[in-house]
Amino acid sequence: MRLPERRPERVTVLAGGIGGSAFLRGLIKAxxxxxxxxxxxxxxxxxxxxxxxxxxxDTVMYTLGGGISEERKWGRxxxxxxxxxxxxxxxxxxxxxxxxxxxxxxxxVRTQMLDAGYxxxxxxxxxxxxxxLPVRLLPMSDDRIETHVVVDDPEQPGRRKAIHFQEYxxxxxxxxxxxxxxxxxxxxxKPAPGVLDAIxxxxxxxxxxxxxxxxxxxxxxxxxxxxxxxxxxxxxIGLSPIIGTGPVRGMADKVLAAVGVASTASAVARYYGSxxxxxxxxxxxxxxxxxxxxxxxxxxxxxxxxxxxxxxxETKTAAMADAAxxxxxxxxx
Amino acid sequence: MRLPERRPERVTVLAGGIGGSAFLRGLIKAxxxxxxxxxxxxxxxxxxxxxxxxxxxDTVMYTLGGGISEERKWGRxxxxxxxxxxxxxxxxxxxxxxxxxxxxxxxxVRTQMLDAGYxxxxxxxxxxxxxxLPVRLLPMSDDRIETHVVVDDPEQPGRRKAIHFQEYxxxxxxxxxxxxxxxxxxxxxKPAPGVLDAIxxxxxxxxxxxxxxxxxxxxxxxxxxxxxxxxxxxxxIGLSPIIGTGPVRGMADKVLAAVGVASTASAVARYYGSxxxxxxxxxxxxxxxxxxxxxxxxxxxxxxxxxxxxxxxETKTAAMADAAxxxxxxxxx
Numbered sequence: 001m002r003l004p005e006r007r008p009e010r011v012t013v014l015a016g017g018i019g020g021s022a023f024l025r026g027l028i029k030a031x032x033x034x035x036x037x038x039x040x041x042x043x044x045x046x047x048x049x050x051x052x053x054x055x056x057x058d059t060v061m062y063t064l065g066g067g068i069s070e071e072r073k074w075g076r077x078x079x080x081x082x083x084x085x086x087x088x089x090x091x092x093x094x095x096x097x098x099x100x101x102x103x104x105x106x107x108x109v110r111t112q113m114l115d116a117g118y119x120x121x122x123x124x125x126x127x128x129x130x131x132x133l134p135v136r137l138l139p140m141s142d143d144r145i146e147t148h149v150v151v152d153d154p155e156q157p158g159r160r161k162a163i164h165f166q167e168y169x170x171x172x173x174x175x176x177x178x179x180x181x182x183x184x185x186x187x188x189x190k191p192a193p194g195v196l197d198a199i200x201x202x203x204x205x206x207x208x209x210x211x212x213x214x215x216x217x218x219x220x221x222x223x224x225x226x227x228x229x230x231x232x233x234x235x236x237i238g239l240s241p242i243i244g245t246g247p248v249r250g251m252a253d254k255v256l257a258a259v260g261v262a263s264t265a266s267a268v269a270r271y272y273g274s275x276x277x278x279x280x281x282x283x284x285x286x287x288x289x290x291x292x293x294x295x296x297x298x299x300x301x302x303x304x305x306x307x308x309x310x311x312x313x314e315t316k317t318a319a320m321a322d323a324a325x326x327x328x329x330x331x332x333x
Numbered sequence: 334m335r336l337p338e339r340r341p342e343r344v345t346v347l348a349g350g351i352g353g354s355a356f357l358r359g360l361i362k363a364x365x366x367x368x369x370x371x372x373x374x375x376x377x378x379x380x381x382x383x384x385x386x387x388x389x390x391d392t393v394m395y396t397l398g399g400g401i402s403e404e405r406k407w408g409r410x411x412x413x414x415x416x417x418x419x420x421x422x423x424x425x426x427x428x429x430x431x432x433x434x435x436x437x438x439x440x441x442v443r444t445q446m447l448d449a450g451y452x453x454x455x456x457x458x459x460x461x462x463x464x465x466l467p468v469r470l471l472p473m474s475d476d477r478i479e480t481h482v483v484v485d486d487p488e489q490p491g492r493r494k495a496i497h498f499q500e501y502x503x504x505x506x507x508x509x510x511x512x513x514x515x516x517x518x519x520x521x522x523k524p525a526p527g528v529l530d531a532i533x534x535x536x537x538x539x540x541x542x543x544x545x546x547x548x549x550x551x552x553x554x555x556x557x558x559x560x561x562x563x564x565x566x567x568x569x570i571g572l573s574p575i576i577g578t579g580p581v582r583g584m585a586d587k588v589l590a591a592v593g594v595a596s597t598a599s600a601v602a603r604y605y606g607s608x609x610x611x612x613x614x615x616x617x618x619x620x621x622x623x624x625x626x627x628x629x630x631x632x633x634x635x636x637x638x639x640x641x642x643x644x645x646x647e648t649k650t651a652a653m654a655d656a657a658x659x660x661x662x663x664x665x666x
Contacts, residue, residue, distance in 0.1 A: 050383075050445040080415050086438030090463050092445075101434050104441075105419030112383035112425075130423050 011325075012037045012202040012234075014140075016215025017044075017056040018073045019241055019249055019311075021063035023208035026317025028064070028134055031325065036135040037198040039225075041210070042120065043140075043147040043183045043218035046166045048097055049087065051107035052114055055166070056215065057124055057139060058106060065131025067102075073249075076102040096171040121192045138198065140219045143189035147214055149258070150180035165214060174251035178258035183218045191224050199228040204328040206321075207238035207281070209248050209309065212268050213255040220280060229280045235331035237283040237324045238272060240265035243309055244289060266293040274301035283327040285309060285320065303331055344658075345370045345535040345567075347473075349548025350377070350389040351406045352574055352582060352644075354396035356541035359650025361397070361467055364658070369468040370531040372558075374543070375453065376473075376480040376516045376551035379499045381430055382420060384440035385447055388499070389548065390457055390472060391439060398464025400435075406582075409435040429504040454525045471531065473552045476522035480547055482591070483513035498547060507584035511591035516551045524557050532561040537661040539654075540571035540614070542581050542642065545601050546588040553613060562613045568664035570616040570657045571605060573598035576642055577622060599626040607634035616660040618642060618653065636664055 011034045013024060024038060041056040055074065062068040062076060069077045079100035088095050099107075106127060113123040119142040128137050147165035154176060162182065168174060199205060210216050220226045229236060241248050242256075242265050253263035261271045265286040273279015283303040286293060291306035298304050305327050311317040344367045346357060357371065374389040388407065395401040395409060402410045412433035421428050432440075439460060446456040452475040461470050480498035487509060495515065501507060532538060543549050553559045562569060574581050575589075575598050586596035594604045598619040606612015616636035619626060624639035631637050638660050644650040 049441045050448055051441070080413060080434070082413050082415070082434040083438045083441070086435050087442065090438065090442050090460065092442055101413070101415040102419050104437070105416045105423065108382045108384070108416070109420065109423050109425055115383055127423065 010202040012198045013206045016210030017059035020210045022311045027321040029318040030321040041215045043145045052111045141189045142192045145185040151176045174254040196228045205236045209239045209241035211252045235282045235328040239285045243287040265290045266296045269297045276301040282331045343535040345531045346539045349543030350392035353541045353543040355644045360654040362651040363654040374548045376478045385444045474522045478518040507587040529561045538569045542572045542574035544585045568615045568661040572618045576620040598623045599629045602630045609634040615664045
């Protein structure tokens with residue numbers, strides 16, 4: 001693959017948790033000198049046992065900081081579960097959330113700082129200082145936004161209820177029908193300091209293969225962010241989180257169904273939309289096996305390229321990142 | 334020892350942490366059928382990392398519930414220290430407080446319940462439910478009271494400063510001169526629900542060999558409690574925490590010096606005072622080796638008996654408890 005002559009210096013990435021983090025590893029490997037800003041999803045944040053938990057921010061932090069469990073892809077390596085067992089012994093609910101001891105320490109520091117009046121941006125910066133992150137990690141907003149999912153009530157047939165995204169995702173493993181997804185608090189939220197600038201003042205904006213609804217969708221849904229993405233002079237390149245008819249990882253198909261979007265690379269591209277017609281994408285990478293969908297995506301006004309999109313190792317992921325930056329280069333010219 | 338004919342059914346104990354807990358074990362062994370109410374000291378409580386920590390209540394709860402570290406006499410058996418190490422890795426102060434992982438779970442439950450609006454009394458009852466305590470444990474107050482110690486400032490020679498009792502006790506091991514001891518918040522505090530009744534409606538009130546200044550002293554200092562102790566129809570029997578010129582355990586001598594009281598069984602008895610002359614004691618047990626001080630104590634209007642007071646095992650401690658109840662019997666008649 002030919003490297004573009006003008007190499008992007010400033011790359012901004014809108015990231016969810018696991019998919020975003022895996023992509024970021026590849027991006028850092030592909031462009032070790034780039035100045036990367038990550039705008040992290042905070043809409044799956046939750047308060048548990050009085051602790052403020054930010055799963056996506058922490059997944060990015062632990063992954064890029066070298067503290068992630070490589071097996072689970074969330075939480076800490078060599079984690080212990082004493083707190084979780086003790087809370088269960090006290091009969092405290094919920095018991096379905098995987099809260100490891102090392103992880104609890106992160107949440108304790110965060111909660112204490114938030115209670116002392118620091119913004120989530122400041123707290124995230126302080127936490128990341130320990131991990132010497134090779135990127136700048138910004139929460140999408142300092143305001144509290146929590147995604148809830150309207151589901152069939154498992155206990156009252158025929159009725160629906162709204163539950164926290166984590167309850168839907170972790171407790172129910174997205175296995176009950178989701179009818180609606182609502183990011184509570186989002187309508188009154190503001191982008192965190194630095195977020196709009198990171199979108200406006202970058203050389204390329206990347207939407208990695210994160211969940212298009214509950215990760216990237218909630219970032220774009222913060223008032224002002226979608227507009228900034230639409231207006232930036234940088235090219236906006238996305239990578240499909242769907243290969244064939246299934247998600248690269250996770251359960252994106254379930255939440256796509258809830259918003260009426262088919263689980264295909266093409267449908268997700270059209271869901272994001274082209275910047276030429278009110279959407280947020282200039283370019284879209286799809287997996288080689290989905291090359292047949294390229295014409296449909298191009299027909300929506302989105303530059304498209306088919307490359308291998310399985311993030312099976314860092315080298316392959318770096319090649320994906322390189323392909324995204326190369327596509328950005330093509331869009332620029 | 335002859336057992337008294339009328340055996341006390343309702344025993345109320347004003348307890349600090351380690352000494353009070355050890356005594357309570359003996360009392361339960363001596364009187365397994367007694368209904369025991371423990372009024373626990375809360376003035377060494379502290380908020381660390383946003384967690385509300387109640388060291389004395391927890392020591393009583395863990396000791397009588399079977400969860401205590403038998404070696405350390407505080408905190409949990411088979412404790413792990415992951416959280417403490419992680420907080421240190423984040424550079425969060427203080428690092429001198431021994432916060433084990435199991436212990437943190439207790440504090441998480443407590444903090445969450447307090448934040449939800451439950452009183453410390455309700456929280457303590459909920460926590461104790463897990464441990465199936467053989468006593469009723471009441472905090473002395475639901476209001477926040479925190480003992481501070483005025484010390485020579487270690488960093489600015491010639492100057493003094495007030496530090497939290499835990500910092501004085503745990504960090505400095507009571508090794509810097511203490512000039513004054515102030516239970517901040519105490520003047521406006523109220524006894525917790527049930528406390529005054531437990532003092533008024535008992536058959537005997539016991540002051541175990543706890544710290545007379547920072548444990549029993551702070552309980553008695555809650556407005557209304559000293560008066561209730563003075564007015565109860567039950568005999569009030571204390572056990573000396575000093576044998577010879579040193580504390581049975583801990584560093585009571587240091588804080589006694591700060592209030593101008595000599596470190597002897599007799600001086601502590603006079604510090605508490607006789608109920609016949611404005612104090613709180615009817616009877617006082619001293620160690621056999623201190624029998625020579627008996628006359629001085631009796632001269633202050635306090636019934637006195639010399640018995641072995643080293644709590645080296647539960648059988649010996651049970652004999653002490655039995656001696657206290659026997660002395661109560663003598664005072665009644």
